[in-house]
Amino acid sequence: MSSDYSYDEQGQFFPFFVLTVTGLVTLPLTYTLLRKSTDDERLAPRIKTDYKPQDGDAAQKLRSAHKRRQRKVTRALVTLLGWAIMGAMVYLIMTTARTASKIWNPYDILGIADSATEKQIKSHYKRLSLKFHPDKVRPDAAKNETVETLNDYYVELTKAYQALTDEEVRNNYIQYGHPDGKQSYSIGVALPTWIISDGNGKYVVLVYAMLLGVLLPYLVGTWWYGTLRKSKEGVLMESANRLFREYREEAQLSDVIYSLSSGREFETVFAGDQADSGLSRIESRISADSDATKSRFACGFSAKDKQALEDLSEGPRRKALALLWAYLGRIQLDDAALTKAKFEVAPTARALRDAFSAISLAYGNVKPIIASFEANQYIVQALAPGASPLLQLPHMDNKIAAAIEGDSRSHFSVQQFLGLPDAERRRRAVGKGLLSDDQYKTVLNIGSQLPLLHLEKAFFKVTGERCVLPSSLVSLVLKGRVVPPGTQNVPEVNELDLEDVDPAEDDLDAITGRKKTVKGPDGKPITVEENKVLPPLTFAPYYPRDTPPKWHAFLSDSKQGKMAVPPFTFTHFDQPAFDEQGKPTFAVQTLKAQFAAPPQAGQYTFVLHLICDSYVGFDTRVDITMHVEDAAKANKVSDDDEISEPDEDSLAGQMQALKGGQAAPKPRKKKAVDDSEEEDSDSEEEDDDTSATNTDTEDES
Amino acid sequence: MAELTHFDMQPLQLTDDFRAVTIAPSASKPSRSLQAELDALNDLHHKLISSEEGVLPTRVPGPPASIPPKRAQAVTKLRDQANDLYRKGKHVEAQKMYTAGIEMARARPSWQPCAISREELGGLYANRAQAYMAVGQWAEGSVDAQTSAELRKMGNAKAWWRRGKCLMEMGRLEEAGEWVRRALEIEGGEADLRELLEDIEKRLARGKA
Numbered sequence: 049m050s051s052d053y054s055y056d057e058q059g060q061f062f063p064f065f066v067l068t069v070t071g072l073v074t075l076p077l078t079y080t081l082l083r084k085s086t087d088d089e090r091l092a093p094r095i096k097t098d099y100k101p102q103d104g105d106a107a108q109k110l111r112s113a114h115k116r117r118q119r120k121v122t123r124a125l126v127t128l129l130g131w132a133i134m135g136a137m138v139y140l141i142m143t144t145a146r147t148a149s150k151i152w153n154p155y156d157i158l159g160i161a162d163s164a165t166e167k168q169i170k171s172h173y174k175r176l177s178l179k180f181h182p183d184k185v186r187p188d189a190a191k192n193e194t195v196e197t198l199n200d201y202y203v204e205l206t207k208a209y210q211a212l213t214d215e216e217v218r219n220n221y222i223q224y225g226h227p228d229g230k231q232s233y234s235i236g237v238a239l240p241t242w243i244i245s246d247g248n249g250k251y252v253v254l255v256y257a258m259l260l261g262v263l264l265p266y267l268v269g270t271w272w273y274g275t276l277r278k279s280k281e282g283v284l285m286e287s288a289n290r291l292f293r294e295y296r297e298e299a300q301l302s303d304v305i306y307s308l309s310s311g312r313e314f315e316t317v318f319a320g321d322q323a324d325s326g327l328s329r330i331e332s333r334i335s336a337d338s339d340a341t342k343s344r345f346a347c348g349f350s351a352k353d354k355q356a357l358e359d360l361s362e363g364p365r366r367k368a369l370a371l372l373w374a375y376l377g378r379i380q381l382d383d384a385a386l387t388k389a390k391f392e393v394a395p396t397a398r399a400l401r402d403a404f405s406a407i408s409l410a411y412g413n414v415k416p417i418i419a420s421f422e423a424n425q426y427i428v429q430a431l432a433p434g435a436s437p438l439l440q441l442p443h444m445d446n447k448i449a450a451a452i453e454g455d456s457r458s459h460f461s462v463q464q465f466l467g468l469p470d471a472e473r474r475r476r477a478v479g480k481g482l483l484s485d486d487q488y489k490t491v492l493n494i495g496s497q498l499p500l501l502h503l504e505k506a507f508f509k510v511t512g513e514r515c516v517l518p519s520s521l522v523s524l525v526l527k528g529r530v531v532p533p534g535t536q537n538v539p540e541v542n543e544l545d546l547e548d549v550d551p552a553e554d555d556l557d558a559i560t561g562r563k564k565t566v567k568g569p570d571g572k573p574i575t576v577e578e579n580k581v582l583p584p585l586t587f588a589p590y591y592p593r594d595t596p597p598k599w600h601a602f603l604s605d606s607k608q609g610k611m612a613v614p615p616f617t618f619t620h621f622d623q624p625a626f627d628e629q630g631k632p633t634f635a636v637q638t639l640k641a642q643f644a645a646p647p648q649a650g651q652y653t654f655v656l657h658l659i660c661d662s663y664v665g666f667d668t669r670v671d672i673t674m675h676v677e678d679a680a681k682a683n684k685v686s687d688d689d690e691i692s693e694p695d696e697d698s699l700a701g702q703m704q705a706l707k708g709g710q711a712a713p714k715p716r717k718k719k720a721v722d723d724s725e726e727e728d729s730d731s732e733e734e735d736d737d738t739s740a741t742n743t744d745t746e747d748e749s
Numbered sequence: 750m751a752e753l754t755h756f757d758m759q760p761l762q763l764t765d766d767f768r769a770v771t772i773a774p775s776a777s778k779p780s781r782s783l784q785a786e787l788d789a790l791n792d793l794h795h796k797l798i799s800s801e802e803g804v805l806p807t808r809v810p811g812p813p814a815s816i817p818p819k820r821a822q823a824v825t826k827l828r829d830q831a832n833d834l835y836r837k838g839k840h841v842e843a844q845k846m847y848t849a850g851i852e853m854a855r856a857r858p859s860w861q862p863c864a865i866s867r868e869e870l871g872g873l874y875a876n877r878a879q880a881y882m883a884v885g886q887w888a889e890g891s892v893d894a895q896t897s898a899e900l901r902k903m904g905n906a907k908a909w910w911r912r913g914k915c916l917m918e919m920g921r922l923e924e925a926g927e928w929v930r931r932a933l934e935i936e937g938g939e940a941d942l943r944e945l946l947e948d949i950e951k952r953l954a955r956g957k958a
Binding site for chain 2: 655
């Protein structure tokens, strides 16, 4: 069973092996641990506020728990362990006495200095050989000397002496570092010998078999089937199937909320008797009469939604839907477990909404698409459908919002309320039973930090062309400014900023999109670096996760009620929206989205929807028209550059007449008139071409 | 595949003459959705066994190409009569005649293509809305006009216009503005709609001032 390999009998190479293997794992782990996280959630700034909602403690606790889970604690522990093992191995390596061959130094062996002369070497050697000749010396047991070692030592001395004197040996020494010439290769295995010794071999094979045949397939299998079970949005495939079946063409916000409760994820959370406990309490609370509106119940659902809820048979789905309505209506449940479940429902519902959104985008009907975006907004902000957008502001509840809105038929949006003059705002909001002064100040403070993107200009552009050509790559350019609600003294927009400048033809960076081109102060295009500025994280005190806000822009065809261009998502701005003091900079932000133009020329009217996915009421809808010019018309070149038909009188003209071509046109008689009418229509010029033999020196421009 | 987690036994029973399925009186909880489903089922059954219209002798609905024209003719006749009455100025009778036409069109069996019914009903509701407007019943007119617009979005400018006018006359100016703007998105070319929108905005401005 032994092979020609020399195993590590003394166990001195084992540390190297362990060191290498541990290093392979620990070093990348350390890198991933220490590298700065590029997650948007960590890099984005936060809205500065001390506001904590009354019952938002549970949400806050869940938020911190989620962050803790993400904080890579296990990875840090494993990395520390790895480094500890590596350290131990290094220590072992340094302290183990090695019987590895050292560099063979003849001076050391003879015991003389490097600078000894030949004569000194010779005499020294003679003395030593007298002392240490094996025939003379007796082995001394005290020093562990045997006959063999004595012989070996004497041979070493001789070799050393010869290395320094004898020609051949010295050559060997210089070439190979050892007087005996080329040393043979020895391969050692850095594993202890007991692995291959009798009987143990089969255990080793067994270990390998277990690793390769059992553990590896198990790991790969759980990972593979785990990924198969989930769809692209991180939602179980079965939930996605159910959402697909629940999809309706005319889905509204309440229908979307109803569909979201069909997720399979809820069944795992509310398994068994968990599904029924507390259901009656939740339902009684959410169905209580609303204190603000007559037509809706406490949680904001209408009678139709209540019916839909009660038509569900008792089970996880009913509880999930009830909790979701309780969450949206910000209902107090007075039960720690139920409250925790209520807040936990929201992120799951949001993930399911992503799946629903993908389905509705595939179908292309505008109503469900908008409903699914609205669902995202309402879930993040914990607002019920039909509730006032003012509830997004701190310290607000239904009563105060109703008092602020007064007689208005429709709800005020945040920007409408904060856009009122200060006296009017105070009159409506501050008072007995309404906001106090401090609370009002908090409202203003937070309102001034909300990133409301105000659309200034939206247009279509094809890079490098004057107009849009069929089937070209059109950019939808949106120019907007972040104007927080309630900002006074908004400066006028600089017209130069609203233009979209084409990059110079040789500017590779700008064309590939790495840099962008703006108009410099002198009006010439210059390239600047693209910076990625993240908007502050969403102000959503009831939502138990940190979410960055995103903007979606898409075009819809209102005649057919279908989506014309799929949504583009924008997560960051290219200019900072707020400066260090928190004041808005009113810099013009550019958002670009590219898509293919229709293949036919004509006028296309779209409705542009710019939707913010985390705030209610921050959306914009504008009508926008795209003129697609005919390719031929756009490429019209001036006809003076065209090669004209040959003149009838010339040789070429007669050749053409022979070939049966058209009769060459007579030279222009109305030349004088034409010169003065330079803007003549192209068709007229075509007929009156200048002759080929025109010897005039006028400019052919 | 969806997992079948449990089996629900519904408390159903047939009536004695085997004409309908009802919920057994012993049912503990009255279920609205179950009753709604049973109503739809009974209605379909009733239509199949009673109407001869487009039903083969084996009580199975016939192919969709062969739709008996009787119902369509009846609806058209009723509509023409109602139009005559309206033109003569007898608005209330016109309303009644339109209602009869609507009932006739709505009773069309569900296995026949619904596009025909939608067209008929679109026109009838729009005309009935007009009849309501002529006597000043704005609320009913607006409901009917809205129904007509929902049945036929495109090419139905008059329904859009009629509801806008009703809302304006009722004083619901903001809603009227919203509605007419939506209408303009779909029927962009109608000058009447634009005029209506201007009217509404003028009134709004007057109201605010």
